[in-house]
Every structure is written in structure tokens, then in C-alpha cells.
Amino acid sequence: MPLDSGEALWDFFEDWRQSNGPANAVYTARFGKGRIDLAFYGSHLAEIYQRALLGSQDEYPPQLLDVCIVDGAEVLPLPKLEWQVRDFGLKRRVPGWSNEDRSVYLLRSEKGVAVADWRHRRAYIWISGHGAIPWWERAAPLRWLFDDLARHSKMATLHAAVLARNHRAVVIAGRGGTGKSTLALACVEQGMDYLSDDYCLLDTRRGAACMALYGTAKMNSASADRAGKDILFLNETSPGALTASADVVAILLPRFAAELRIERVSPGLALKQIAPSTVAQSEASGPDLLRQLVTLANAAPAYRFEMPPDPQVCAGAVLTLLEGGTVRLS
Amino acid sequence: MTALELNAEVFAAETFDSQIVILNLIEGTYYALGGAAVEAWPLISTGQDLGHVIEELSRVHRVPLDAVEDAVRPFSKILVGEGILRPAAVSAPVRLTALLPAFAAPTFEKHSDMQDLLTLDPIHDVDPEKGWPVV
Numbered sequence: 001m002p003l004d005s006g007e008a009l010w011d012f013f014e015d016w017r018q019s020n021g022p023a024n025a026v027y028t029a030r031f032g033k034g035r036i037d038l039a040f041y042g043s044h045l046a047e048i049y050q051r052a053l054l055g056s057q058d059e060y061p062p063q064l065l066d067v068c069i070v071d072g073a074e075v076l077p078l079p080k081l082e083w084q085v086r087d088f089g090l091k092r093r094v095p096g097w098s099n100e101d102r103s104v105y106l107l108r109s110e111k112g113v114a115v116a117d118w119r120h121r122r123a124y125i126w127i128s129g130h131g132a133i134p135w136w137e138r139a140a141p142l143r144w145l146f147d148d149l150a151r152h153s154k155m156a157t158l159h160a161a162v163l164a165r166n167h168r169a170v171v172i173a174g175r176g177g178t179g180k181s182t183l184a185l186a187c188v189e190q191g192m193d194y195l196s197d198d199y200c201l202l203d204t205r206r207g208a209a210c211m212a213l214y215g216t217a218k219m220n221s222a223s224a225d226r227a228g229k230d231i232l233f234l235n236e237t238s239p240g241a242l243t244a245s246a247d248v249v250a251i252l253l254p255r256f257a258a259e260l261r262i263e264r265v266s267p268g269l270a271l272k273q274i275a276p277s278t279v280a281q282s283e284a285s286g287p288d289l290l291r292q293l294v295t296l297a298n299a300a301p302a303y304r305f306e307m308p309p310d311p312q313v314c315a316g317a318v319l320t321l322l323e324g325g326t327v328r329l330s
Numbered sequence: 331m332t333a334l335e336l337n338a339e340v341f342a343a344e345t346f347d348s349q350i351v352i353l354n355l356i357e358g359t360y361y362a363l364g365g366a367a368v369e370a371w372p373l374i375s376t377g378q379d380l381g382h383v384i385e386e387l388s389r390v391h392r393v394p395l396d397a398v399e400d401a402v403r404p405f406s407k408i409l410v411g412e413g414i415l416r417p418a419a420v421s422a423p424v425r426l427t428a429l430l431p432a433f434a435a436p437t438f439e440k441h442s443d444m445q446d447l448l449t450l451d452p453i454h455d456v457d458p459e460k461g462w463p464v465v
Contacts, residue, residue: 090356268347272360272441275351280358290342290353297346 004082006097006104009115013124016076017068029053030244031146032155032201032211034064042071044130049141051233052216057244065149066122067142072112073129081113092144093283103148105283109134116145118152139216139231140199144283146213150201151284156292158202159278162195162210162246163187165322169195169210169246171296172305172318173274178254179307181218185232186311187318188217193243194234204292208248208299215242248300250321257306260313270302332380334406335418343375352414360441361414367436369429370402377421380406386426391433401435408438 003009023039025046030036035056040046049069070076087096088106097104105114112127123145127133147157161172161180172180184197197218201211215235234241253265253273275293279285303321307314336343343352350371352361363371366387373383384402388395409415 266347268349268351268362271346271351272362275353276358276360276441278358279353279355285342285353285355287338287342287344289355290344290351294344294346294351 002080002082006094006099006102006115009081009097009104009113010102010117010124012079013068013070013115013126017124023068025050027053028056030056030061031064031149031213032153032203033058033061034153035061036065036067036149037063038067038069040069041076042069042074042130045069045071048130048133048138052139052141052214052231052235054212054215054235054242054244064121064153065116065145067125067145068123069125070127071130072126076126078113078126091283093148103283105144107144110137114145116148118148135231139218140214143199143213146199146201147282147284151286151288154203154205156202156204156284156289157213157278157282158196158200158210158274158293158296159198159281160200160210160274161197162200162212163318163322164193164195164243164246165191165319167243167246168249168322168324170250170252170318170322171210171248171274171300172252172254173270174254175277179256179311180254182311183254183307183314183318185217185219186315188234188238188241190312190315190319192241192315192319192322193246194238194241195243195246202292202296204295204299208296209245210248211245212242215239248296250300251297251302252305252318252321253302254305254307254314256309258308259306260308260317261304261306262317263304263306265302265304267297267302269304271297331420332406333377333418333420334374334380334410334415335377336375337413337416341414343371345371357442361412362439364437364439365434366398366401366430367405367438369426370436373424373426374406374409375415377418378423379420382423383426387433390426390428391430393433398433405436405438412440 003012023041024043025040027038027050028035072078087094089095092105094104094106101119103116107114110127110132114125116123150157161184162169163184172183174180181197188194195210195212200213203209217232217234219230219232251270282289340355341352342355343350350363350368370383384398388398
């Protein structure tokens with residue numbers, strides 16, 4: 001029977017789940033101070049999705065979301081979806097099938113679909129097959145879903161690298177290609193704690209704090225089919241380098257230069273660097289997200305950070321900032 | 331009468347650092363409005379008649395009406411052209427609060443270098459015949 005609305009799609013998955021057997025695998029992931037319970041229906045999904053996620057640290061964290069991920073080729077054929085071109089927007093979220101309580105997503109790369117019910121705090125993700133999951137989804141799984149979960153949890157997902165020392169964090173903001181990942185890994189090599197090289201949680205309810213979402217980092221690769229990036233699973237190779245959360249004490253706006261130079265800049269310039277890439281990539285864009293980014297830009301001093309080719313020199317300056325020392329300003 | 335409102339489905343706006351910051355929520359395009367735009371924005375974006383806004387700016391800053399008109403009307407057309415503001419029903423007139431010591435022509439900045447972010451996760455193509463995805 002064709003499905004012609006978000007409600008019908010939701011009912012389809014709810015009915016299936018009640019009549020289906022147990023999942024192939026389950027996993028509990030950390031989300032801020034809460035948890036997400038994932039159930040994988042398909043023999044290869046767990047190894048793909050959970051590898052980048054972080055396990056829960058608390059003994060009994062509150063459940064924020066219950067997620068079922070289904071391999072369509074192996075487990076469940078999907079009936080025809082009767083949506084129209086006018087139902088779609090410019091991102092994954094399908095506005096014509098969504099409302100405040102329920103979000104439906106079209107997952108183009110995975111040839112899949114997802115529906116999340118925010119009253120029941122449950123989501124179903126159907127993908128055509130595990131082979132369709134793109135590399136960026138393996139590095140930052142379900143980020144598109146986490147955007148909305150963060151919004152419903154009064155937080156936001158932030159596009160930035162974040163490094164910390166003694167629970168004091170530096171946010172390194174900027175679009176892709178500005179050296180965030182390279183700098184983040186250099187900082188880890190110098191003993192700083194790693195929170196993110198791309199996406200993290202931002203909580204501005206009391207000041208500005210960042211929380212880790214993933215245990216992955218990316219580094220440049222000669223492998224052309226991955227857009228020049230390899231995924232490093234720091235949660236496997238360097239688990240001691242990861243930290244769960246830290247308060248923001250500085251914002252760095254990096255750009256490549258011949259010599260190291262650090263220059264204090266206005267909150268407005270920080271917002272101009274932070275906001276566009278976060279907003280453009282977020283499924284939860286809206287006034288609340290902008291307000292939270294404004295709070296972040298006001299929460300800590302911002303610096304233009306001109307980086308010479310040696311990332312270790314740059315990392316040394318970041319460490320000095322984090323330890324409260326004086327970095328020679330231009 | 332000409333009245334406009336924020337196109338809130340696509341844009342969000344905040345007052346920040348003596349500017350009005352506006353973001354395109356879909357594409358990430360970043361706008362910053364300054365000068366008299368900071369004073370006019372609360373009125374111009376909420377259905378106040380544009381003529382009334384111009385009169386208010388002229389009144390609080392004691393500047394000739396035509397000078398304000400020459401600055402503000404083209405500025406409002408830019409905002410409409412960008413899709414930030416759209417036509418709206420006229421709302422009951424409210425007084426404008428002066429925030430600047432003198433009238434300064436409204437300024438407009440646009441930063442739109444986020445387009446290539448979308449190439450990593452491009453806008454999907456949907457086949458209306460197939461109602462994709464289909465197994």
C-alpha cells in the first residue's frame with residue numbers, strides 16, 4: 001500500500017516494529033548529558049554507524065531518542081512513497097511531510113528515508129542497503145538527525161573544531177578547507193583534549209559549553225573517492241585524548257599565512273565566521289540557532305589566527321591560549 | 331502604503347554588535363545591516379508603512395524628509411530583492427526609537443561563499459513519477 005504522508009510513514013514503521021523480531025545489534029550513544037538508544041536491523045549496520053559515535057559515560061543517563069536503523073535490502077522493502085516535488089525543501093527535511101512534532105527526511109545519498117517523532121522521542125531510519133552509506137555519514141553519523149534532536153533538547157549542533165585543556169575550550173571556526181582538522185590533530189599531538197574537528201554540541205543555557213558528538217577526525221588523503229579525506233577513529237586509537245565537554249574560553253578564526261599572528265577581533269567577525277557554515281549545514285536552522293550562535297560569539301574573545309605551514313607551531317599557540325598564558329598578539 | 335515583513339521561513343535576524351545580522355537559513359548567506367537600518371529594522375520588518383518609518387527617522391534625527399527617503403527606499407528595495415523582506419499587511423504605527431546620535435544612511439553587506447558546501451550534500455533530484463526512494 002503506498003504511503004502518502006508523514007503520519008502514514010510513521011505508522012508503517014511502528015506496525016513493522018511491533019511485529020518484527022529483535023534487532024541484529026543495539027548500542028547506546030552519548031548525546032550531551034543524555035543518551036540515544038540505537039537498534040540496528042541489518043547485519044552490517046552496527047559496524048558502520050556506531051564506530052564514530054561515543055558511548056555513554058554516565059550510569060543512567062536520560063534517554064533522549066530511540067532510533068531504529070533498517071537495511072532495506074536485507075530486512076524490509078519500503079512501499080512506494082507518494083510524495084510530490086512540492087513537498088521537498090532544499091535540505092534533507094521534507095517540509096510537506098513534516099510538522100513541529102514529526103520530521104521526515106529524504107536521505108539522497110543513502111537512497112533512504114527517515115521519520116522522527118519528537119513527542120514519542122523515536123526515529124526510524126530506512127536505507128536502501130548498507131553499501132549506500134557515504135563516507136561522510138560514516139565519519140559523522142546521523143548528524144542531520146542530531147541537528148533536530150539538539151534543537152528539541154534546547155541545544156544546537158555547531159560546525160567547528162574544538163580543543164580543550166582542563167575543561168577550557170577553544171572553538172576553531174571556519175568553513176571547510178581552513179585547516180581546522182589539521183590544527184585539531186596537531187593540538188591532540190601536543191596533549192590537548194579533543195572534542196571535535198567538525199561537529200559538536202553547543203549548549204548556551206549557561207554561558208557557552210561544547211560537548212563531543214563523535215570520536216572521529218579527518219585528515220587529508222590521496223584517496224580521491226573520499227574527497228581527499230581519511231577518517232581517523234580517535235575513540236579507538238587515542239581514547240585518552242577525548243573529552244566529553246568544556247566551557248568556551250576563546251574563539252579562533254583561522255586562515256593560512258606565512259607567519260603566526262594572532263589578532264583580537266570583534267564578536268561580529270566571529271559570528272560571521274561561525275554562523276554561515278553551521279546554518280547552511282543544519283537541518284534545524286532557525287531563529288533559535290542564530291540566537292545560540294550570537295550567544296557563543298558574545299561568550300568568549302575572538303581572534304584572527306594566521307597559521308604558518310607548521311601545524312605544531314600553531315598548536316603551541318593554541319595551548320598557550322588554553323593555559324591562560326600570553327600569546328604575542330600582532 | 332508599502333509595508334514589509336521578514337520572510338521568516340527562509341531568514342532569521344538578530345541585533346548584534348550594533349548591526350542587524352540576517353542569515354539565510356537554507357544557504358547560510360550572511361547579511362549585516364548598519365547605519366539607520368539598525369533603527370528602522372524593528373519597524374520595517376514588522377509591517378510598518380515605509381512612509382511612516384521614513385517620517386519617524388526624519389523626526390528623531392531632524393533630517394529633511396527627502397534625504398531620508400532617498401536613502402531608505404532604495405535600501406528597502408534591496409532587502410526585498412534579496413528575499414529578506416516581503417509584502418505584508420500594514421500594522422498600526424509605532425514610534426521609532428533613536429539609537430544613533432545622528433542619521434546615517436543604511437548600509438548593507440552580503441557574504442555568500444557557502445554555496446560550495448552544498449555540493450558535498452547536494453540538493454536532491456526527485457522524480458515525480460517514481461516518488462523516490464523506491465526499492
